[in-house]
Amino acid sequence: MDSNVTRMLRTAAESGGIPSEDLLPLVYDELRSLAASRLKGENPNQTLQATALVHEAWLRIAGKSERSWNDKAHFFRIAASEMRRILVDNARRKSSLKRGQSPQPVDIDHIDLAETRPDERILLIEEMLKRLEVADPDRARVVTLKFFGGLTEREIAEVEGIAERTVRRLWAGARVFLFEMISSETK
């Protein structure tokens, strides 16, 4: 992560925080690459989507009135959870559009996991992540940063103040636990 941002934020923290609008130019690149890493592949549509995602995430992050930022970890946590909400909202909307009715939770009693579409997976993961947040909040935060936020393991280690090794372990476990929770629910 850019040391400029760190420095800016450190100075800002001393003087009572930095307003969102001044922060945008500093973190835009980073947000953008988070969005890009969420949307891999060379589909021409997706190059536009990544930009749209970052614009939307920024609107949500900065739109919340007079928010100010004290440290980078704070910023990335918020960014990741906003991206999570965007992706989940969007998945929810898409899956309800496809069924042609008002939004409903995915019917998890009748789903073949191997054939789930990405948006259905996102909804299932979100469902279980909420439970994991209760059972193991630290691990759930790593999932949000990694899966929804698209941060690298190194970045997560920095944000969370833990070793990269620990991040890898938490993430590997989280995937298995969440998957097992989903598949036992859908059997």
Add this chain to the structure above:
Amino acid sequence: MTDPTRLQFTLYDSLIAIEHQEERKEFLNYIGKNDPEMRHCLERLLAVEQEAVVFFDIQASISSADGEPGDALLTEGEFVADEVGTRIGRYQLLARIGEGGCGVVYLAEQQEPVKRKVALKIIRLGMDTERVIARFEIERQSLAMMDHPNIARVYDVGATRSGRPFFVMQLVDGEKITDYCDAKRLGIAQRLSLFLRVCQAIQHAHQKGIIHLDIKPSNILVWENDGEAVPKVIDFGIARTTTPVGDGENATLTANGHFVGTPAYMSPEQASGKVQDVDTRSDIFSLGSLLYELLAGRPPSAAALLRQSGADEIRRIILETDPDEPSAAVSMLSASELAETAARRGCDPRKLAGMLKGDLDRIVLKALEKHRKRRYASADAFAADVNRYLNCEPVYARPSGRLYRLGKLIHRNKVVFAAGTLATLSLILGLGTATWMVFAERKARDSAESARANEARLREKAEMGTRIAQAAVQLKYGHLEQADALIAGIPFAQAQPSLESAATFQTLAYWHAKEGRWPEAADRMAALAYSIAGVDETDTDKVSINLLPAVAAMYQAGNQRGFDDLRTMAIARFGDTKSSVVAEQVLKVCLIVPADQKMMESLQPLADVLARAEDSSQNDSSLALWRSFSMALLEYRRKDFNSALRWCEECVDSRLNPARDALALTLRAMIFYRQGRVDEARRDMEIARRACDDRFASKLGIFEADGTIWHDWVNLRILLIETEQLLGK
């Protein structure tokens, strides 16, 4: 398994931290001794590990259901409270005066150029603000031409700081028409007279080419002027600019699956989302619903029923269910309801149904015909029939028994229809030359004020922007040709940097490419590359990747100058990149044909980034292989053939991407030739030529079945030609 416990988490973490299988087994055995169930559970977790990894490997696509890029984020955003007291542009919010399905209405004070009170409506839905504004801009001129005492004017549109679109309207201090009539206990005839004035307002708008699309009691406010009731239609132009326009089913649904508009008053063509069928006659339907409610006290498709139903059910009711006659609706009321309904109309409960039966039933039901051709052809025609009823003349809406009248009716309607169709056409196109000229002039005036020195340049830019916005609207209606005609003259380097413009160029580019019209495809792709590079100023490969198809298309189109321009832009925009992927893409674009000394020098920083790149190869073998190819190409252009060969060998036989393998073969052929290994050179070249010919034997798809992308094949063609010239075919 119920939710895993902390203990399970901890044990599993410890388990996978053990690297040796034997030790793992021991660990499991140890646990199994005390708690067999736990052991079983851990084993199952181990077993699903691979599946879990695959499950989580999602390329999240945030596109809309039909993959339209601009629609990507029509998500239901939270409504960021733009509280009373705050300022939005030149408007100060004074009080919240209402809240509807699609937004919150504030009483606001305009600060400049004149101080006045206005109504400011902030759209709540997660709308694509840019697009709403673009569409409003197109309608603005027609809205401005609407000048009618019974229509509230729309003054302005803009975006709040949180990015929501808002509309500024004339402030109308009135009461919802149904409430007003009930409170004043207006009789049937008085209600009809009031309704006539609403029809006149709608007719005026239709003549100016504006459809309302959301006519309902709460959008018609009544106030009293010298004791006279004056209806005022509000929200003109709002439904139309905020309705998502798309194909088929989704057009009437908002981001969260709710209907746009109000189902109880909505025409079947609106409910079914057939955007192309929506015209002035959709408003006639809604006027019919309004009249129904004024007479019978409830809207035709029982609103209560609609409220409880899902979107599909609502749609089915609107499309299939015939409403009861207003007189029948009244007879079905309970005694107490009937007494109340009649009292509000100042008439005897026993007589109400009888008053409605016959002509009024027929007039209302004619307006509510499912097929728009069978409705009144215009608001005027509707009003005329109501007027005939009031004057005790025979009305046109008669049962079909009377053949001679029917014949007359059809004949009459034909004429009116023709006029209706014309109005509709100019409305849908919405882009009359006159409008366009006025528009351009206004833009020009604005820009002159802001920067006189740059007047001409700014005017041009504004014109480009307007045309692109208009094209975007055309695309939403599926009018590819019209959209393309609008943007055809725009030099690609002047493509407006906005997401909407990028999406427009993208759609048109691939449309042309699919049809094999390469000159047009190339121009649009280049415009896309310029547009996205402008709107997204970050240093990421998602931006630079757009160069690849653009350059390939320029070559296909034989446009050497466009080819050169794009290369120059690529170096200017990405020359200082820090991303090895961006560097790889730009180098490939620039070096696929021989480069002069100057270009080689300007590419030096990119070459350094690529040479240093290591981490890009870490996760993605495809990136690593492309990097090797681009390094080989770079070294070849630098005439360091040994180094070029080394890089080439790394990617020449990956068997992962036939296009890249063939590209590497072609390059190796040239390297071999320079090294005097002519036979090997020829062999490589021939293999690559066969691969190329095979591929181009049939029409190339955008994405080939084997995952290769068309522009890589075009690059192969470019490089092969150079090779064949070198080797002297």
